Amino acid sequence: MDNSDSKLDFDDLGAPKKSTASVTVRRIIAYVVLILLTILCLIWFYILFINATRSNGDLSRGFRAYPSDRLFVNLNNIFHGSLPVVRGMINSLIVAGLTALLTTYFSTMTAYAIHAFRFKGRKAIFVFILAIMMIPTQVSALGFQQLCYSWGLENSFIPLIVPSIASAVVFFYMKQYMDSNLPHELLEAARIDGAGEIRIFNTIVIPLMKPAIAVQAIFAFVGSWNNYFIPSLILHKDEMKTLPILIAQLRAADYLKFDMGQVYAMIAFSIFPVIIVYLLLSRYIVGGVTAGSVKG
Amino acid sequence: MKRQVKNIISAALIAAMVVPMTACGGSSSSSGSSKPSSGDSSSTKTAEEGKVLNIECWNEEFKSRITDHYPGYQETGDNTGKIGDVTVNWIITPTKDNAYQNNLDKVLPDNANASADDKVDIFLMEADYALKYVNSDVTMKLSDLGITDDDLSDQFDYTKDIVKDSDGNIKGSSWQACAAGMIYNRQAAKDVLGTDDPDKVQEAVSDWSKFNDTAAKAKEKGYKITSTVNDTYRVYSNNVSGPWVKDNKVVVDPNIKKWVDDSKKLVDAGETTTADLWSDDWSKGFFPDGKVFCYFGPAWLINFSMHADEDGSIANKGGWGFCVGPQSFYWGGTWIAAATGTDNPTLVKDIILKMTTDQSILTDIAKKDSDCVNSKTVLNTLASDDSFGNAVLGGQNPYKTLEEGAEKVDMSNISNYDQGCNEEFQAAMKNYFDGNASYDDALKQFDTAIVEKYPELTTD
């Protein structure tokens, strides 16, 4: 259904063929749309930054398009308040980093098992994992909390990191990516050369999967970085808390301390590391077609 | 978000506001003077008790009260401290997404079996859900700690009603009495009523029909009577004739129905809006351009939430006045409770007694933190002290009104279900006010929401 919708679009767009004038027109359309989308994407960061520079009272007067002068006051208040923000940043980095690492490595491994080997029950397991995707996370959240408490995993990062090993969504992506980018001949060739299976996986498959791993690593990192619900059920000790919990705590501050300017400054502060991680990883993705990638 | 909102009581303005309140100063020296006597008693008695005191809370309010006012408390880290040789741990879980209560629900029932250093000793509660814990064995009777009714006799009755279990045992205690009233825009009062004198203004709003007449007059002068219908909700809901739930059946009280009818008229006449509390649209009336006649709130709203530090705000120029309004009500407050299974009962008892009944400490709290404290005697003293004129109120001393209000607040009609009922009712009625549903349909939506939240309840 969607396919036919979009087909109409593209037919309209590419209607006049081959004339250079039409290329120019299409190029102009492309630039206009891209610039509009860019504005739509970046404006939020601008507003966030503006709000981070304003005082609590100033913020209550509603939106302003220009910055004020309170940014350093707000940041100073955060760093000299009693919230362990630096510790929170480190905790978030540990949790999000390990989550991204584990989920991509093991999902690739799982996808590789289904993609490269023909064993009994292969199809059944594939369908089974797809079915898992359909389970909403909220369903088992409270049962999950109970499980963690009964195993003494309160105030531990394990329940936040380890479950990501079994991520059906990441697995599915890796599997689909392998279908179009990981030819069986290549693996056969490696086997004939006498390489062991684990070696093949680590030295041939993983490097070939780099773009897919980069994509899912970004998603996993961002998802884990911004996750509030599960960490809020598990982490209660200050030295273990992640940034979203600290932000929620800042928003629940008592009236003597409540300060929306600080909340915005804290949100802005907590976005920085994700942007950096994103920019680092995104070069594996965006470089792609333009750079003329080597076919895998 | 509504749940948070109660704590989101905004204020960065310590600089501008606290100065006049602490002008009489000496808070540090007076708390210092009471240190020696109580210091020994707690350290000798706790010798055979637990070495760790765990306190469950959702923000740092109580921690800063203890740090500033509890004799012998020493801060040793961001969220740790020491009282004598007992280590104090502050375990903070934010309220967002019900995380705080989820955590309590998890740890409190098993508290007796927890290892000594992990036992919760004290936890804090808000009024809206206090009965959930009070009507359960997880909370200790204060009498079991050795706190008598006499100890609490200077507290306001409503603060005790909120933490009374079904057998009449008191299971918590608060240092705050958040009696509230009507905070009116003096300029608006002059424009609409020709006077900004609190007594005269009170006459014009002394009951709901006069209040609604004033609303019509305010509209003629370009003012909305309140910023939103939700401003008056607490005033009506604090003055109900029966609880939300009787014999597991949800009942809409006549006074709450009156809120619906009055509010619908006001909205339809363009005399108020349906914005959410704490939204930008709500707080616009803190500035003259917002053209809002009055807000309803307690001392903390006046002192910390009306943006007195912001140039151009009404509070900044002392442009607000304070009177009782159509009915007495309260808003906010934090209750201290002892968790069953605590291994520090003596220390817990001392903390509750000192922080919620010791008049010199309560006076210090009133001076330093501007809390409206839970002591009739202290509030009476403050009411007669001219130095407690409030800058936001143009020098008016609100304590007499607050004290009288706190006496009149009657919270004997609360139920275990108030938090859910109040939230869902306001949310459902917004559809009626906005014209998206008839009253009956909105009520049906409320019934649905209540049964989802509380499966044991029935509705009509």
Add this chain to the structure above:
Amino acid sequence: MGKKLSHNQRVNRWGYIFLIPFLLVFIIFQLIPLASTIYNSFFENYMSGLNHIGPKFIGFANFQKLLSGHELLQYTGNTMIMWVLGFVPQIIVSLLLAAWFTDPSLRLKGQRFFKTVIYLPNLIMAAAFAMLFFTLFADTGPINSILQSIGIISKPYQFMSHAGSVRGLVALMNFLMWFGNTTILLMAGMMGIDTSLFEAAEVDGATANQIFWKITLPLLKPIFIYVLITSLIGGLQMFDVPQILTNGTGDPVRSSMTLIMWLNKHLYSRNYGMAGALSVLLLIITGILSLIVFKATASNEVDE
């Protein structure tokens, strides 16, 4: 031949070994909670305050309760409407961008920049994003003042009080947060496509249109199916954006209440029974819809 088979069997045994980590973690952290979810759907089992009610076996009573009202249908409808409102522009824009970025005749400058920028909104927490939306779309907010100053409306439009605008805002937020994600997925899928293919096609006189439909799309197909399925499943699990934007009420008149928001309502009282039954129903709905998508895409494969 026989030797080869046994070699293959030996090799294929590695399939099981590579599956161990996934299955182990899955069983511990997901299967146990899931099994108890399904098990609980047949029980009356919830918390009243701190008192545990049940568990008491009641057969299909929970399912009956859920299916007898109009809610299931209504909230499924809400969810699908908001998903389609967000997904259609999302997939169109993503495919459009993918087509432009791979079109050698366009030679767009600054592609790296544009490709990098589109994912950025996803880095902002949904809760923070919603806070910004509240500010912008408040009655006294900038959107209203712009609309008023250019004379489209005479008095502030209450965005949060109308079903259309709330659904529209939910879709807009979902679109902004996820179209970059979709585009990145498609682009990563294109990583494997050799650019010389496009250039060769252009030399052969293929139009941009032909290149897109004959080269780009077929090569993208596995990823495209992935996007479609995960977006559908993600759409059915839509929760945080409408939850935050409407304070969990799904108003006006529950017109923006999604299935998971409804589920979440039952979790307030730890209603494992009702939540379990609703989860099972959700599983069935999602399964059916996914099967349709699978079938539809599989038949395409035969056509080619």
